[in-house]
Amino acid sequence: MNIILLGPPGAGKGTQAQKLVEQRGMVQLSTGDMLRAAVAAGTPVGLQAKAVMDAGELVSDEIVNQLIDEKLAGLAPEQGVIFDGYPRTLGQAQSLDGLLGGRGRKLDLVIELEVDEDVLVDRIAGRFSCASCGAPYHDHFRQPVKADTCDACGSHEFKRRADDNEESVRTRMAEYRGKTAPILPYYDAKGIVRRVDGMASVVDVSKAIDKVLDD
Numbered sequence: 001m002n003i004i005l006l007g008p009p010g011a012g013k014g015t016q017a018q019k020l021v022e023q024r025g026m027v028q029l030s031t032g033d034m035l036r037a038a039v040a041a042g043t044p045v046g047l048q049a050k051a052v053m054d055a056g057e058l059v060s061d062e063i064v065n066q067l068i069d070e071k072l073a074g075l076a077p078e079q080g081v082i083f084d085g086y087p088r089t090l091g092q093a094q095s096l097d098g099l100l101g102g103r104g105r106k107l108d109l110v111i112e113l114e115v116d117e118d119v120l121v122d123r124i125a126g127r128f129s130c131a132s133c134g135a136p137y138h139d140h141f142r143q144p145v146k147a148d149t150c151d152a153c154g155s156h157e158f159k160r161r162a163d164d165n166e167e168s169v170r171t172r173m174a175e176y177r178g179k180t181a182p183i184l185p186y187y188d189a190k191g192i193v194r195r196v197d198g199m200a201s202v203v204d205v206s207k208a209i210d211k212v213l214d215d
Ligand SMILES: [Zn+2]
Pocket: 130, 131, 132, 133, 134, 135, 150, 151, 152, 153, 154, 155
């Protein structure tokens, strides 16, 4: 199975991808990570990418495609792939089909974790955490048992991410829609998009993804 996992920030995409890696032995291909790894390792493609980035330019599709192809070449045939953050344009979606085909694979499914934007705003905008141990809390859903005291470590210091506010969440959602808008119609037309309720619990989302993959 080769899939694209889509979901806006806060939908739990990272957690679900991790589960698929652990439970199904799938490989997660994040182009950002692959690019950083190639640059760090100083591979020929990495050096090329570094030169482009040092010049303040965007890495071309050609370079990204080469990275993906190298990665695919190194996988066992039975290892499924989860694409994350790629493709983002129709052109990339089409070249991905070509790359996969060249390695005897095909894209089986595009799984989109759907969210309710207003609920997501509520969830994310209220988040804070212990500054000392990182234990997660929430204004509405999970206050410390004793006010201003971390349940886990007793610290009185808490912190909030600057971008965990309504405006940032709505901006991130709009960015997400902008990124997926060019590719979803392409995959919808192929009939391979499956939508899963991303607002359910981590366990239920995972079950829903399993069902989609096993059907
Ligand atoms: Zn703590």
